[in-house]
Amino acid sequence: AALQRELREELGVEVEVGERVYRTQHAYPERTVELNFYRCSLKGVPRPLLGQEMRWVPRGELHALGFPPADTELIELLAKSDRRATPPSGPG
Numbered sequence: 047a048a049l050q051r052e053l054r055e056e057l058g059v060e061v062e063v064g065e066r067v068y069r070t071q072h073a074y075p076e077r078t079v080e081l082n083f084y085r086c087s088l089k090g091v092p093r094p095l096l097g098q099e100m101r102w103v104p105r106g107e108l109h110a111l112g113f114p115p116a117d118t119e120l121i122e123l124l125a126k127s128d129r130r131a132t133p134p135s136g137p138g
Contacts (some may be wrong), residue, residue: 049084056099068123072116079116118133 059101064085071080095098103111108121 049086053092054087056094056096056098058090058095059092060089061086062089068120070116074115081116081120082099083120 049063050061053059064087066082067085068083069081071078092100105125105127108125113121
């Protein structure tokens with residue numbers, strides 16, 4: 047429910063949340079975070095509602111985008127994955 051609410055508030059989309067695909071912990075100097083990543087099906091076209099930058103990029107370009115250190119392992123897995131992700135098509 048929290049993931050659905052966040053995606054609705056930040057990207058204006060409804061999602062069907064599937065299985066957890068990855069879990070990791072990362073220790074920053076000031077705290078340790080636990081991240082859970084879920085496979086989701088978008089219902090609608092995402093749009094940045096909070097002024098954030100958003101674009102679709104090929105998996106092989108993810109490393110160049112400067113994700114936080116806690117995301118490093120997942121980014122490596124996504125970049126290696128041969129599963130094809132297709133961005134949703136826009137209206138019309």
